[in-house]
Amino acid sequence: MNRFPLRAALPLTLLLLLAACSPGGGKTAGQSTTKTTTTTQNNLDAAPAKTTALAVQTVPARAGTLTVQRTAAATLGADRDSQVAAQTGGTVTKVLAQEGEHVRAGQVVVRLDDTQQRQALENARLQVRQAQINLDQTRTNTGQASGSLQAAVQAAQANLQKARQDAASAASLYALGGISQADLTAARSAQAQAESQLAQARNNLAQNGKGGQGSLALLQVQLDQAQAGVQQAEENLARTQVRAPFAGVIASLAVEEGEFAGQGSPVFRLVDEGSLKATFSVTPGDAAALVPGTELTLSYGGANYVATVQDASGVAGKDRLVPVTARVRGGSNLPVGGTAQVRYRTVLGGGVLVPTAAIQVDGGENAVYVAEDGVARRVPVTVVAESQGRVAVRGLDAGAHVISPVPASLQDGASIRESAGGGTP
Numbered sequence: 001m002n003r004f005p006l007r008a009a010l011p012l013t014l015l016l017l018l019a020a021c022s023p024g025g026g027k028t029a030g031q032s033t034t035k036t037t038t039t040t041q042n043n044l045d046a047a048p049a050k051t052t053a054l055a056v057q058t059v060p061a062r063a064g065t066l067t068v069q070r071t072a073a074a075t076l077g078a079d080r081d082s083q084v085a086a087q088t089g090g091t092v093t094k095v096l097a098q099e100g101e102h103v104r105a106g107q108v109v110v111r112l113d114d115t116q117q118r119q120a121l122e123n124a125r126l127q128v129r130q131a132q133i134n135l136d137q138t139r140t141n142t143g144q145a146s147g148s149l150q151a152a153v154q155a156a157q158a159n160l161q162k163a164r165q166d167a168a169s170a171a172s173l174y175a176l177g178g179i180s181q182a183d184l185t186a187a188r189s190a191q192a193q194a195e196s197q198l199a200q201a202r203n204n205l206a207q208n209g210k211g212g213q214g215s216l217a218l219l220q221v222q223l224d225q226a227q228a229g230v231q232q233a234e235e236n237l238a239r240t241q242v243r244a245p246f247a248g249v250i251a252s253l254a255v256e257e258g259e260f261a262g263q264g265s266p267v268f269r270l271v272d273e274g275s276l277k278a279t280f281s282v283t284p285g286d287a288a289a290l291v292p293g294t295e296l297t298l299s300y301g302g303a304n305y306v307a308t309v310q311d312a313s314g315v316a317g318k319d320r321l322v323p324v325t326a327r328v329r330g331g332s333n334l335p336v337g338g339t340a341q342v343r344y345r346t347v348l349g350g351g352v353l354v355p356t357a358a359i360q361v362d363g364g365e366n367a368v369y370v371a372e373d374g375v376a377r378r379v380p381v382t383v384v385a386e387s388q389g390r391v392a393v394r395g396l397d398a399g400a401h402v403i404s405p406v407p408a409s410l411q412d413g414a415s416i417r418e419s420a421g422g423g424t425p
Contacts, residue, residue, distance in 0.1 A: 053415040058371050058401040059358070065350040066385045066392040074280035074298065074326075074342045076334050080246060080272035086112065087239040089263040092255045099253055100333070103244045103270070110255060110267050114240035121233035128230055131223035138215050149204050156198035163187075163194035248272040251336055271336050276328045278307050278342060281321035286346045287312045296326055300340040305331050307342065349385030351392040358404035359383070359391055368396060369403040369410055371418045376403060378412035 090112030097109045170187035173179040242261075251269040255261050278298055282290065290296075294309040307326035314323040326342070328334065358368045359381075366383050369376045379400075381393040396402075401418065403410065410416075 074278035079275035160194035163191040287322035
């Protein structure tokens with residue numbers, strides 16, 4: 001086989017391949033050529049096409065007041081909180097009310113042994129009866145003696161009258177010579193004796209009156225003293241029953257049946273639930289807002305009660321806090337001296353409310369960006385108050401579309417594409 005022709009064909013083949021790859025596509029010069037080129041690029045590292053408007057979210061600004069809820073620890077107390085003490089000593093024989101029980105004013109709560117007091121009262125009553133008897137007997141005796149002496153006086157007066165008549169007759173008869181000198185003397189002596197008897201009868205009557213009055217006065221004093229003894233014995237007996245001085249709730253009992261209660265020692269604690277109050281401290285700014293009549297929420301043991309501010313006009317102490325007193329309604333089960341939680345709302349400030357994320361600080365100046373006809377406008381504002389992601393500002397119109405959050409690249413006058421955000425001013 002002759003291999004030379006094959007070697008001669010190889011250069012020709014290479015020339016044809018090069019011509020095919022040339023821009024002319026193997027066409028000869030002078031030929032008319034129409035070129036259509038379609039290029040598809042898929043480069044992930046290439047920068048995306050730029051847009052002329054920045055996408056932002058806006059929130060409508062609304063006028064309003066910014067408030068905040070605060071919590072303070074309050075101590076429970078009562079205007080009428082009494083440690084009721086025993087007025088006499090004795091053994092407790094009966095406890096008639098339990099802790100937490102409502103009692104009325106004057107109700108017996110604890111009863112002490114009253115054996116001695118009852119005996120003393122009985123003896124005092126006997127003394128009154130004896131004094132009354134002595135007085136009555138003396139009055140009777142004095143009255144009877146006075147009657148006898150008065151009769152004696154009357155009899156002496158009659159005897160004197162007769163003696164005077166006899167003496168006068170004797171004098172007439174003696175002048176006529178009808179009787180002797182001795183008879184006249186005897187008649188005159190009888191008259192003088194009758195006068196003496198009348199004087200004695202009158203003296204006896206007078207002395208009896210004086211003595212009787214003195215005796216009656218003394219016996220009346222003794223009767224009065226005996227009656228005062230009865231009154232004192234009745235009071236001592238009443239003291240063996242310890243009563244509630246006012247209507248309220250038994251907060252605690254200090255004695256049990258069988259124990260001895262000394263005079264003046266506490267027996268039970270009584271609280272007027274209608275005068276229950278809560279005392280707590282707040283800042284001077286909050287105290288100014290807690291005017292009398294403001295309602296608060298008081299929580300204790302998982303239950304909520306309504307408390308009404310009574311006074312918040314105190315002076316701040318060393319802790320720079322002002323004491324506040326609030327009246328608690330319906331808190332009969334609350335323990336006096338316990339600690340509860342008080343919740344209240346205070347106004348921080350008013351103005352136009354915007355999200356905290358909308359506030360920008362530049363050079364010490366606060367500002368927000370608002371969307372106006374596709375353009376971002378920077379508006380300086382004054383911050384009044386801030387709480388829970390919201391800010392109350394001045395210098396911004398209510399209803400303005402505030403950009404929030406603010407993109408880092410946003411500038412005043414930038415073109416924007418607005419969409420509603422999810423924030424609430």
